Amino acid sequence: xxxxxxxxxxxxxxxxxxxDPPDVVRCECLMPTGHVIDVDVPHYFTFQxxxxxxxxxxxxxxxxxxxxxxxxxxxxxxxxxxxSQEVTDESRRLCDIQPYFCILQVIKKQxxxxxxxxxxxxxxxxxxxQEFAALNNPEINEFRFKMSFLTESYSTYRQNLxxxxxxxxxxxxxxxxxxxxxxFKKRYAQKNEDNRIMIVARYENDDDYDNSGTxxxxxxxxxxxxxxxxxxxxxxxxxKEDTEYILKVYGQEEYIYGNRPIIDFMYVQDTISRKGxxxxxxxxxxxxxxxxxxxxxxxxxxxxxxxxxxxxxFGSTQxxxxxQHQNSSWDIKESFQLTIHAIEKLNCSQSVEVAIQDGHTLWxxxxxxxxAVFNVPQMTRLCLVVFEYFKSGTRRKARENPxxxxxxxxxxxxxxxxxxxxxxxxxxxxxDSQSEDMLHPxxxxxxxxxxxxxxxxxxxxxxxxxxxPIVYPSDDMVLKHAAILKRTKNLNRDSAQDxxxxxxxxxxxxxxxxxxxxxxxxxxxxxxxxxxxxxxxxEGLPCLLHCVQWNNRDxxxxxxxxxxxxPDLNVEHAMELLDYADEQLQLYLxxxxxxxxxxxxxxxxxxxxxxxxxxxxxRIGHYLFWHLRSEMLVASIQLRFSLILETYLKGSQxxxxxxxxxxAFLDQLKKASQNVKKGNKEKGRSLLREQLYIVHVRQxxxxxxxxxxxxxxxKVVKPNECKVMDSKMRPLWLVFENSDRLADDICVMYKNGxxxxxxxLTLQMLRVMDNIWKSANFDFRMNPYGCVSTDYRLGMIEVVxxxxxxxxxxxxxxxxxxTSAFKKGSLLAWLKDHNNTPEALEKAIEEFTHSxxxxxxxxxxxxxxxxxxxxxxxxxxxxxxxxxxxxxLGHFKEKFGFRRERVPFVLTHDFVYVINNGNNDKAxxxxxxxxxxxx
Numbered sequence: 001x002x003x004x005x006x007x008x009x010x011x012x013x014x015x016x017x018x019x020d021p022p023d024v025v026r027c028e029c030l031m032p033t034g035h036v037i038d039v040d041v042p043h044y045f046t047f048q049x050x051x052x053x054x055x056x057x058x059x060x061x062x063x064x065x066x067x068x069x070x071x072x073x074x075x076x077x078x079x080x081x082x083x084s085q086e087v088t089d090e091s092r093r094l095c096d097i098q099p100y101f102c103i104l105q106v107i108k109k110q111x112x113x114x115x116x117x118x119x120x121x122x123x124x125x126x127x128x129x130q131e132f133a134a135l136n137n138p139e140i141n142e143f144r145f146k147m148s149f150l151t152e153s154y155s156t157y158r159q160n161l162x163x164x165x166x167x168x169x170x171x172x173x174x175x176x177x178x179x180x181x182x183x184f185k186k187r188y189a190q191k192n193e194d195n196r197i198m199i200v201a202r203y204e205n206d207d208d209y210d211n212s213g214t215x216x217x218x219x220x221x222x223x224x225x226x227x228x229x230x231x232x233x234x235x236x237x238x239x240k241e242d243t244e245y246i247l248k249v250y251g252q253e254e255y256i257y258g259n260r261p262i263i264d265f266m267y268v269q270d271t272i273s274r275k276g277x278x279x280x281x282x283x284x285x286x287x288x289x290x291x292x293x294x295x296x297x298x299x300x301x302x303x304x305x306x307x308x309x310x311x312x313x314f315g316s317t318q319x320x321x322x323x324q325h326q327n328s329s330w331d332i333k334e335s336f337q338l339t340i341h342a343i344e345k346l347n348c349s350q351s352v353e354v355a356i357q358d359g360h361t362l363w364x365x366x367x368x369x370x371x372a373v374f375n376v377p378q379m380t381r382l383c384l385v386v387f388e389y390f391k392s393g394t395r396r397k398a399r400e401n402p403x404x405x406x407x408x409x410x411x412x413x414x415x416x417x418x419x420x421x422x423x424x425x426x427x428x429x430x431x432d433s434q435s436e437d438m439l440h441p442x443x444x445x446x447x448x449x450x451x452x453x454x455x456x457x458x459x460x461x462x463x464x465x466x467x468x469p470i471v472y473p474s475d476d477m478v479l480k481h482a483a484i485l486k487r488t489k490n491l492n493r494d495s496a497q498d499x500x501x502x503x504x505x506x507x508x509x510x511x512x513x514x515x516x517x518x519x520x521x522x523x524x525x526x527x528x529x530x531x532x533x534x535x536x537x538x539e540g541l542p543c544l545l546h547c548v549q550w551n552n553r554d555x556x557x558x559x560x561x562x563x564x565x566x567p568d569l570n571v572e573h574a575m576e577l578l579d580y581a582d583e584q585l586q587l588y589l590x591x592x593x594x595x596x597x598x599x600x601x602x603x604x605x606x607x608x609x610x611x612x613x614x615x616x617x618x619r620i621g622h623y624l625f626w627h628l629r630s631e632m633l634v635a636s637i638q639l640r641f642s643l644i645l646e647t648y649l650k651g652s653q654x655x656x657x658x659x660x661x662x663x664a665f666l667d668q669l670k671k672a673s674q675n676v677k678k679g680n681k682e683k684g685r686s687l688l689r690e691q692l693y694i695v696h697v698r699q700x701x702x703x704x705x706x707x708x709x710x711x712x713x714x715k716v717v718k719p720n721e722c723k724v725m726d727s728k729m730r731p732l733w734l735v736f737e738n739s740d741r742l743a744d745d746i747c748v749m750y751k752n753g754x755x756x757x758x759x760x761l762t763l764q765m766l767r768v769m770d771n772i773w774k775s776a777n778f779d780f781r782m783n784p785y786g787c788v789s790t791d792y793r794l795g796m797i798e799v800v801x802x803x804x805x806x807x808x809x810x811x812x813x814x815x816x817x818x819t820s821a822f823k824k825g826s827l828l829a830w831l832k833d834h835n836n837t838p839e840a841l842e843k844a845i846e847e848f849t850h851s852x853x854x855x856x857x858x859x860x861x862x863x864x865x866x867x868x869x870x871x872x873x874x875x876x877x878x879x880x881x882x883x884x885x886x887x888x889l890g891h892f893k894e895k896f897g898f899r900r901e902r903v904p905f906v907l908t909h910d911f912v913y914v915i916n917n918g919n920n921d922k923a924x925x926x927x928x929x930x931x932x933x934x935x
Contacts, residue, residue: 016095016098021043021095022043023042023043024040024041024042024043025040025041025042025043025094025102026038026039026040026102027039027040027041027050027094027102027103027104028101028102028103028104029054029104029105029106030103030104030105030106031058031062031064031106032064032070032106032107032108033062033063033064035058035061035062037054037057037058039053039054039057041053041094043093043094043095044093044094044095045093045094046090046091046092046093046094047072047087047089047090047091047092047093047094047097048090048091050072050094050104051067051070051072051090052067054067054106055067065136066136066138066141067141068141068142068144068145069108069109069133069141070106070107070108070109071086071087071088071090071106071107071109072086072087072090072104072105072106072107073085073086073087073104073105073106073107074087074097074099074100074103074104074105075099075100075103076097076098076099076100084105086107091149116296117296117650117653117656118130120649120656120660121645121646121649121650121656123660123663124625124629124645124649124656124659124660124663125629125632125642125645125646125649126629126632126642127632127638127642129646132144132642132643132646139412139413139601139602139603140602140639140643142413142603143602143603143643144643144646144647146603147603147611147647147650148650150608150611150612150615150647150651151615151647151650151651152651154615154616154651154652155294155650155651155652155653158294158654159293159294163285163288163290164257166290166291167246167255167257167288167290169616169617169618170290170291170618170654171253171254171255171288171290171618172582172617172618172619173255173256173257173258173260173265174254174265174266174267174583174619175260175264175265175266175581175583176264176265176266176269176583177581177583177584177771177775179775180269180771180774180775181263181264181269183774183775183776183777184263184269184273184774185219185263186777187777187779188219188263188272194216195218195219195220196216196217196218196219197216197217197218197219197262197263197268197272197278198214198215198216198277198278199214199215199216199217199226199277199278199279199280200212200213200214200215200250200277200278200279200280201213201214201215201230201279201280201281201282202250202279202280202281202282203281203282204248204281204282204283204284204287212279213230213233214277215229215230215233217229217262219261219262219263220261220262220263221261221262222258222259222260222261222262223246223247223256223257223258223262226247226256226262226280227245227246227247227282230282231245231282244284244285244286245282245283245284245285246282246283246284246285246288247280247281247282247283248280248281248282248283248288249267249278249279249280249281249711250279250280250281250740250743251279251712251738251740251743251744252267252711252712252713252740253289253705253710253711253712253713253739254267254711255288256268256280266583273779273781274877275843275877281740291654294653294654295653295657296653296656326468326469326470326471327466327468327469327470327471328470328471328472328473328477329373329374329376329411329417329470329471329472329473330374330472330473330477330481330553331374332372332373332374332464332466332470333372333373333374334372334373334462334464335368335369335370335371335372335373336368336369336371336372336373336376336410336461336462337366337367337368337369337461337462338366338367338382338459338460338461338462339365339366339367339459339460339462340365340367340457340458340459341421341458341459341460342457342458343386343455343456343457343458344455344456344458345454345455345456346386346403346404346455366462371551373417373464373470374553375551375552375553376410376551377550377551377556378411378415378472379409379411379600380409380410380411381407381408381409381410381441381445381600382407382408382409382410383405383407383439383440383441383443384405384406384407384424384426384457384459385402385404385405385438385439385440386402386403386404386405386426386455386457387400387401387402387403387438388400388401388403389401400438402429402438403428403429403455404426404427404428404429404454404455405426405427405429405438405439405440405443406424406425406426406427406447406448406457407440407441407443407444407445408422408424408445408447409445409600409601410461411471411472413601413602413603414471415471415472416469416470416471417461417469417470417471417472418461419460419461419462419463419464419466419470420460420461420463421458421459421460422458422459422460423447423456423457423458424447424456424457424458424459425447425448425449425450425451425454425455425456426448426454426455426456426457427443427444427448427454427636428454442598443636444597444636444637445600446636446637446639446640448635448636449635449638449639450635475560478556478557478560478561479557479560479561479564481553481554481557482557482558482560482561483561485554485557485558486558486561489554491527491554491555491558492527492528493524493527493528498521498524498525498528498529500525501532502526502529502532502533502536502537502540503536503537505522505525505526505529506526506533506537506540506543508522509522509543509546510539510540510543518546518547522547523546523547524547526540526543526544526547527544527547527548527555530544530558530559530562531562534562534565534566538566538567541566544559545559582613582617582619582620585613585620586619586620586623587764587767587768587771588768589610589620589623589624589627590627590760590761590764591764592606592610593610593624593627593628596610596637596640596641596644597636597637597640602640602643607644610624610644611644611647611648611651614648614652615648615651615652618652618654618655618710619710621648621652621655622655622710623788624648625645625648625649625655625659626707626788626789626790628641628644628645629641629645629790629791630757630788630789630790630791630792630794630795631757631792632645632791633791633792658704658705658710661703661704661705662704662705662706662707664700665700665701665704665707666707666790666791666794667700668691668697668700668701669732669734669750669752670752670791670794671691672688672691672692672697672732673730673731673732673750673752674752675687675688675691676688676691676724676730676732677730677752681724681726684724684730685723685724688719688722688723688724688732689719689720689722692717692719692722693719698716698717701714701716701717701736702714702715702716702717703715703716703739706746706748706796707788707790707796708748708786708787708788708796708797708798709786709798712738712746713738713739714736714737714738714739714746715736715737715738715739716736716737717734717735717736717737718735718736718737718745721735721745722734722735725749728753729751729752729753729754730752731749731750731751731752731754731797732749732750732752733747733749733799734747734748734749734750735747736748744801747798747799747801748796748797748798748799749796749797749798749799750795750796751794751795751796751797752793752794753793754793754795755789755792755793756787756788756789756795756797757789758885758886758888759787759797759884759885759886760787760788760789761888762862762864762885762888763784763785763786763787763885764784765858765862766782766784766858767782767784769782769854769858769861770782770784770854773854778933779850780850780851780853780854780855780933781847781850781851781854781879782851782854782855782858782881783800783851783875783879783881785797785798785800785881785883786798800873800875800881802875802876802877803873803874803875803876803881804830804873804874805869805870805871805872805873806827806869806870806872806873806874806910807868807869807870809826809827809830809874810826810827810869810910812826812830813825813826813827813829813830825910825913825918826910827874827910827911827913827914828910828913828914828917828918830874831844831845831848831874831876831878831914834876834877835876835877835878843877843878844877844878845878845914845915845917845926846878847875847877847878847879848874848878848879848880848914848915849914849915849926849929849930849933850933851878851879851880851881852880852907852911852915852930853930853933853934854933855880855881855882856907856934857934859882862888863888864882864885864887864888865887865888866884866886866887867882871883871884880911912927915927915930
């Protein structure tokens with residue numbers, strides 16, 4: 001049969017060669033089942049769109065698996081032989097391939113994924129990747145298929161990078177933000193009038209580096225200019241031109257390069273802030289360890305674009321058939337309804353409470369909500385709770401005891417209303433509970449994977465007598481609706497006549513969080529002044545969005561239309577993630593990963609954004625991997641996080657060997673930790689050293705990048721310097737030789753049994769506070785040390801060297817007497833021991849005063865509790881810092897019903913004694929200065 005063009009008239013088989021193909025062509029598709037299916041499509045359709053059309057037509061007629069498992073074969077003039085060839089890039093158009101007779105053969109894909117790659121990804125995520133396909137979940141299959149275009153494009157692009165581009169990916173320069181750099185320059189200039197920086201440079205050539213030099217360079221000198229300065233002083237030691245060298249941070253795998261001034265680099269600013277001298281190695285470029293080539297075969301799921309950022313198939317595809325046979329949810333005026341059919345595996349009397357916005361009904365009835373279908377928001381969640389009523393012996397009124405809960409979206413990932421029966425497996429209140437409320441709107445929308453153990457609720461959403469899918473309207477339809485409303489309807493509310501200006505109404509809410517509810521009158525007034533907000537206060541967009549009635553389609557369409565006119569916002573008022581520098585993004589990465597848990601669909605903009613940034617920057621990829629990997633045992637997010645990890649690893653295959661080394665290292669530490677817990681302290685130490693001396697164990701603890709900070713390469717473990725700590729969980733104190741000769745050892749603490757996620761959150765908030773203060777020109781000498789959770793109740797903490805706990809200082813200076821903790825002079829005496837000159841002591845007291853002020857304010861704001869002399873430490877240079885953040889945000893310890901916390905923050909007599917340099921009077925100039933810093 002010749003292809004047709006929408007009518008019955010045949011057209012010549014060679015119409016492609018006339019340069020005037022018909023608008024619509026008929027493709028004859030030879031299916032694997034032996035059927036021949038005709039589909040009419042525009043000639044510019046991609047093969048992915050043709051496949052969508054084909055599967056929509058055949059989904060009720062042929063027994064086919066998910067469309068991502070199939071591909072097309074064609075014969076065209078572009079084929080090298082007359083044998084049909086596979087279409088490897090489904091983003092190509094029909095008119096570009098020009099198949100003879102428009103005949104397409106549909107075949108099952110040949111799985112040619114390298115088994116080694118699949119094996120290693122399974123090993124890294126802790127879940128067999130083969131299980132994803134076995135689930136036969138359309139949303140999962142579509143996510144994996146669409147993500148394959150992203151991962152393949154980056155994998156292919158990375159193989160053709162120049163050395164500089166490889167450096168940018170593998171060792172991205174850590175640059176401070178312009179605002180923080182300007183603040184640092186201002187503070188630095190106050191103490192250094194010549195505006196020059198002292199640096200130390202060591203020399204590396206082909207054989208060795210054995211000496212160093214000290215140089216003063218302009219703060220605005222570029223790395224290339226710094227290298228030139230070094231070579232001009234020591235030209236006789238260099239065999240090559242300076243362009244063949246690069247500045248490497250001494251003791252770290254971090255490189256200083258590019259066109260930015262040397263003072264812009266975070267390493268330089270951090271080192272100077274700690275009163276240190278930046279130290280570098282001049283390393284030949286050929287000695288920089290960058291990836292050479294991909295050791296894995298490429299996935300055979302399609303030819304990717306030549307560079308990342310090209311056209312990608314990300315959005316959901318609406319086929320012609322679907323568009324012709326769909327009903328818009330905005331056309332349905334009936335109330336939203338659903339029916340609870342049954343509940344299984346719950347042996348007690350029960351009631352059911354369901355909410356969309358608000359509402360509740362009786363058990364075993366069709367539930368009719370007071371919201372019309374056309375007003376149901378796109379991201380609506382259905383929240384169900386199963387609870388029992390019970391009476392205690394002392395109460396007359398029955399109490400509600402929640403037993404299980406579950407959430408699901410009303411619209412699926414294709415924006416279709418979920419009509420028809422569905423079974424949801426519930427969660428108990430010990431699993432994934434985010435609050436003490438009965439309903440959990442922020443909880444997961446995933447059904448519990450433990451189907452054999454959990455109660456199952458069977459329900460169905462009403463189909464409203466529609467035989468074809470009901471879908472949420474597209475953006476174009478929403479904007480058309482808004483245009484009609486603008487001509488025909490006034491959307492202002494009762495407060496439209498409010499005489500206040502938009503600034504007067506909005507200002508009280510501009511700098512407050514959304515925990516503080518807005519007055520309904522103010523909401524209505526702000527909404528009525530929305531165009532004033534657009535013109536005069538565009539930074540008030542978050543506040544305006546809070547005033548939209550999202551259960552009113554008219555206001556939703558109006559807001560969507562206004563957004564098309566909205567100007568770009570400043571970073572201070574809106575988190576423009578796409579413009580965030582890598583270091584800024586890394587600062588908030590922990591929260592962004594947590595936000596993924598609350599997304600309604602796997603394939604969302606946040607996931608795509610984080611993946612793209614991680615695939616461009618291996619440092620971000622490192623932390624993204626461990627943030628996701630550490631929560632893989634949480635059932636509610638395991639599937640989602642494992643899919644994201646699989647995508648990242650397929651797109652960053654050069655990173656896999658590094659991560660495999662790290663997981664092998666952590667496996668050995670876990671075994672060692674479990675082993676030492678079998679004996680007492682002394683036996684545990686000997687058991688640890690015996691374990692570390694075993695040959696195959698030492699091999700796993702050699703030449704790897706630290707999971708705690710990928711800038712540090714550990715050369716080999718030092719068993720004689722490792723020890724077991726005294727605390728309950730018996731953490732391991734581990735010491736590694738630095739890969740740079742003569743550099744400081746790398747010391748970490750490995751914890752087995754403590755959940756470090758709360759410590760990570762607190763330390764991250766301290767970094768945010770530190771950045772805010774520094775941008776305001778205040779340096780409080782904060783020390784938010786490194787911390788990473790690597791698995792359930794497993795993780796690593798950076799050891800801060802040359803520091804002691806307050807308790808140990810008091811014991812040492814109090815000669816181990818029973819009253820040592822009450823001797824206020826012990827801390828000052830300890831500082832004098834380590835700062836022998838009056839100038840050094842004065843500087844140490846200044847460091848102590850600033851850091852004490854910073855931590856007093858920070859621990860008060862964060863509600864950090866359980867503060868005592870064992871979790872407050874002081875460095876020999878005077879800087880104070882806190883550790884162990886097990887109780888934060890007001891979750892205080894209690895004993896027999898009494899709160900143990902009696903003060904908002906810790907400021908003891910010995911702290912005041914140090915601040916006043918040995919004076920008890922709180923009216924001294926030093927203490928008044930301290931109070932000023934706190935305020």
